[in-house]
Amino acid sequence: MTANETHNYSSTELLACVAARILEDKKSVFVGTGLPIIAATLAQRTHAPNLLVVFEAGGVGSQIPVLPLSVGDSRTFYRAVMASSMHDTMAMSQAGYLDYGFLGAAQIDVYGNINTTLIGSYTKPRVRLPGSGGANDVGSLCWRTIILMRQDRKRFVNDVDFLTTPGYLTGPGSREAVGLPADGGPYRVITQLGVYGFDDSTKRMNVVSLHPGTTLEQVRAASEFEITVSGKPSRTKPPTRRELKILHEIDPEGIVVS
Amino acid sequence: MHVLSEGTGEVLGWHDPDENRRWIRKHKSRDLKDKRMGVQEAVTTFIKDGDFIASGGFGHVRVSMALIYEIIRQRKQNLALAGKTAVHDADILISSGCVSKVEAAYCFGHELRGLSPASRRAVETGSCKVVAEISNGGYQWRFLAAMMGVPFIPSRVLSGTDTFKHSSSKLVKDPFSGKSLCLIPACYPDVALIHVHRCDKYGNAQIDGILVEDFELSRAARRLIVTTEEVIDNERIRGAPWRTVIPFYVVDAVVETPYGAHPCQMPLRYFSDEEHIGEWLALSRTSEGVGQYFEKYVYGVDAFDDYLDLVGGIKKLIYLQKVEQLRAPMKAPWLRRRR
Numbered sequence: 001m002t003a004n005e006t007h008n009y010s011s012t013e014l015l016a017c018v019a020a021r022i023l024e025d026k027k028s029v030f031v032g033t034g035l036p037i038i039a040a041t042l043a044q045r046t047h048a049p050n051l052l053v054v055f056e057a058g059g060v061g062s063q064i065p066v067l068p069l070s071v072g073d074s075r076t077f078y079r080a081v082m083a084s085s086m087h088d089t090m091a092m093s094q095a096g097y098l099d100y101g102f103l104g105a106a107q108i109d110v111y112g113n114i115n116t117t118l119i120g121s122y123t124k125p126r127v128r129l130p131g132s133g134g135a136n137d138v139g140s141l142c143w144r145t146i147i148l149m150r151q152d153r154k155r156f157v158n159d160v161d162f163l164t165t166p167g168y169l170t171g172p173g174s175r176e177a178v179g180l181p182a183d184g185g186p187y188r189v190i191t192q193l194g195v196y197g198f199d200d201s202t203k204r205m206n207v208v209s210l211h212p213g214t215t216l217e218q219v220r221a222a223s224e225f226e227i228t229v230s231g232k233p234s235r236t237k238p239p240t241r242r243e244l245k246i247l248h249e250i251d252p253e254g255i256v257v258s
Numbered sequence: 259m260h261v262l263s264e265g266t267g268e269v270l271g272w273h274d275p276d277e278n279r280r281w282i283r284k285h286k287s288r289d290l291k292d293k294r295m296g297v298q299e300a301v302t303t304f305i306k307d308g309d310f311i312a313s314g315g316f317g318h319v320r321v322s323m324a325l326i327y328e329i330i331r332q333r334k335q336n337l338a339l340a341g342k343t344a345v346h347d348a349d350i351l352i353s354s355g356c357v358s359k360v361e362a363a364y365c366f367g368h369e370l371r372g373l374s375p376a377s378r379r380a381v382e383t384g385s386c387k388v389v390a391e392i393s394n395g396g397y398q399w400r401f402l403a404a405m406m407g408v409p410f411i412p413s414r415v416l417s418g419t420d421t422f423k424h425s426s427s428k429l430v431k432d433p434f435s436g437k438s439l440c441l442i443p444a445c446y447p448d449v450a451l452i453h454v455h456r457c458d459k460y461g462n463a464q465i466d467g468i469l470v471e472d473f474e475l476s477r478a479a480r481r482l483i484v485t486t487e488e489v490i491d492n493e494r495i496r497g498a499p500w501r502t503v504i505p506f507y508v509v510d511a512v513v514e515t516p517y518g519a520h521p522c523q524m525p526l527r528y529f530s531d532e533e534h535i536g537e538w539l540a541l542s543r544t545s546e547g548v549g550q551y552f553e554k555y556v557y558g559v560d561a562f563d564d565y566l567d568l569v570g571g572i573k574k575l576i577y578l579q580k581v582e583q584l585r586a587p588m589k590a591p592w593l594r595r596r597r
Contacts, residue, residue: 034370056394057316057343058468065584069532070369072316072343074525074582077468085469087402090395094414113419117391122424128381128388130367132421133343137395140415163420178418179429179438255370255593 009239011192012257014211015148016042016247017239018190019102022146027099028052030089030138033068033076034256035148036102041250042243054098056134058084067251071134090134093141096181101142103135105149107160110204110225112147112167112186114139115160122162132164139165140180144187151191156223168203193219195236196227209234262438265425267390270338270361271310271400271445272426275407278446281480286507292459293512294489297562300511301328304481305449310338312401312445312479314452314472315519317345317364318530320465322453322485324518324562330354331556338389340447341365342397342471345374346522346535352377352386353548354556361390361426363397368539371592376542391424392416392442398471400445404478410441450479453519454504455527457484458492461509464501467525476504483511485518487527515562517575529581529588534569536591 012035019039023029025048031037037053041064044051053062057072061081068075077083092098106129107115116135120126139145149155167186169175176182188208189196195208206228207219212235219227239247251257273281295303305311311329315321326347329337334356341348341362348365351357353376365388366378380386392400396415403411416422417429417440425442432439452472457463461484465472476482484504489512495502517524521531521538541547559565566575580586 057319057470067370069371069530069588070316070319070345070523072319072468072470073523074319074467077525083468085473086394086398086471087474090398090415093395117421122420125382128366128378129373130364131341131362131391132393132396133364133367134394136393136419136421137415140417141395163418165421166418169418175418177438179414179432179440180417181414253588253590253593255590 009244010258013239013244013247014236015190015192016257017243018195018236019146019148020046022188023048023051023100026050028054028097030054030056030093030098030101030142032102032104032134033071033073037064038067038247038250038256039102042246045246046243054089054092056086056089056137058086058089060084060089064250067255090137090141093137098142099144101138101145103138103145103147103165105147105155107155107157108147108149108189109157109160109167111169111171112189112198112205113160113163113169114147114165114167115162117162117164119161135165139167141184143184145185146187147189149189149191151193151222153222153224156225158224168198172201172203193222194233199228204228206230207233209236211236212238259430259433262429262431264428265390265422267361267424267426269426269443270390271447272443273446275409279407285480288507290460290506293461293509294459295511295513297324297328297485297513297515300483300513301325301332304483304510305329305334307335308337309448310340312340312342312447312450312475313344313347314450314470314475316470317343317347318369318522320453320519320524321347321522322451322518323347323520323522324485324513324515325451325483326351327556327562327565330356330552340397340445343394345369349374349377352380353542354552357386359387359389361392362388363392363394371535371539374542375539376548390426391421393421396425396427396442398474399442401471401474401478403442403444404446405474408444410443413440413442416440445478447479449481449483450475451483451485452476452504453485453524455486456488456490457486457504457512458490458495459512460492460506461504461512462492462495462502462506463504463509465503469503473503476508481510482508483513484509485513485515487516487518487524489514517566518562520566520569523582527582528575528578531569531574531578532588532590532592539592
């Protein structure tokens with residue numbers, strides 16, 4: 001992502017810091033590699049030393065030394081409390097142990113439904129993407145999901161090309177109606193422009209905070225659907241020097257944070 | 259049980275549980291016998307054109323590249339592949355033209371390295387078909403159902419999505435809770451390929467670190483070829499039986515192949531060879547490049563030892579051990595290109 005000229009940090013760094021601050025100490029988080037584990041590790045090294053980090057391939061309670069290349073890489077069970085299996089981590093998610101889960105997305109709709117499968121039609125995809133991976137599991141089974149993605153009108157869309165991972169589906173009660181665990185769903189969406197949540201009664205996306213230098217007009221221009229605003233949105237706090245330093249310790253090669 | 263809706267995906271690798279029990283009774287040996295053989299013999303004996311195969315490990319972690327290269331070298335055709343958490347293993351196999359269909363949970367991607375140019379091209383041009391969608395969690399539960407000898411596993415994933423609509427699952431009304439419940443069908447691959455840290459000549463195997471889904475996959479597959487970093491004495495297995503994660507009676511072949519996961523990672527032994535994977539990712543942007551890669555590293559070499567010499571030999575292998583132990587920095591050409 002491009003560097004923010006008026007502030008001395010990149011939008012990727014900002015995303016990682018905002019995501020980290022949402023995570024609570026003494027709670028659990030299901031992570032993938034890339035920004036999610038960077039955010040979770042930043043949280044562990046700042047306000048949430050007892051954040052329980054879980055990787056789908058079996059790393060549980062990990063304290064990663066540096067950014068893993070893979071969700072199944074040995075770095076994902078470095079200083080862990082258990083090197084287990086996918087059945088174990090998926091089962092613990094299904095049973096209700098996972099407070100937070102991270103997701104990425106190629107497309108998202110107003111209810112937080114996500115596409116990571118393809119662009120175009122199913123029979124003739126213009127771009128074939130990896131598919132669900134663990135995303136459908138995370139979106140179905142974690143109590144609260146946090147979605148990290150880039151925002152523009154091709155990504156914030158009225159209809160996703162393929163609904164890979166459930167958000168609030170068609171609105172209140174629809175997750176429960178299809179048998180997904182009750183009371184779960186998307187909690188925050190973090191993009192290069194702002195932080196969004198979901199209205200309690202409509203389950204539609206709304207503005208929580210705008211990043212430094214971002215206007216509501218920019219947010220609206222970068223979405224096909226309407227993102228509602230109630231009252232005056234707050235301002236995202238920029239990354240601190242300490243946060244930035246830790247981010248580069250976690251990703252010294254600059255694979256994600258550069 | 260009332261079926262509320264069902265996915266349109268092809269049900270790959272399903273068998274009636276009684277049919278599979280009979281198959282196991284007849285074909286899986288309970289004899290403690292020496293199963294060691296060479297990689298060529300293992301592939302010739304156990305993999306046929308059209309088979310449905312599944313690769314253990316995690317796509318580019320603890321995968322049996324020695325077997326994958328041999329499958330390509332023997333030019334197997336029309337394989338179906340479990341795109342469970344498929345990364346470099348699937349990218350190489352699909353690009354080689356051996357695979358005509360996949361069931362995709364995670365496929366055509368290289369995690370942090372980006373997307374897989376060649377296998378994506380295969381799907382976008384239709385030479386390899388995605389016949390069903392599923393999630394990673396869902397896929398490993400297909401193996402759990404199979405190892406338990408039951409026709410399906412109930413789960414609370416997939417429902418409400420297009421992933422479900424294109425899966426081989428069914429949504430039913432649960433007779434206990436009265437809620438909708440997703441039934442994921444059992445999956446018995448024809449052959450599983452699993453690389454382990456050590457095993458004895460009978461196939462009793464130990465894995466260091468996470469198991470991913472190999473506990474379930476090893477027991478679900480009809481045939482299992484184990485490649486191993488080293489063959490150890492049976493007494494070492496019996497001295498610590500709690501360390502055995504794959505027992506001999508599910509194993510059909512034992513192939514000793516040190517560094518058999520190269521260029522992928524073998525946890526606690528050697529890191530992935532990012533220079534080599536980077537070379538593949540660059541070459542695989544074009545079909546000519548794909549051809550060059552296979553000519554040089556697969557068709558052009560007869561034995562895995564020769565391949566190891568070709569990719570940099572002992573110097574490279576020592577370096578990869580150091581990276582794994584966090585004693586040397588990772589060198590990755592794909593990283594420079596991205597910047």
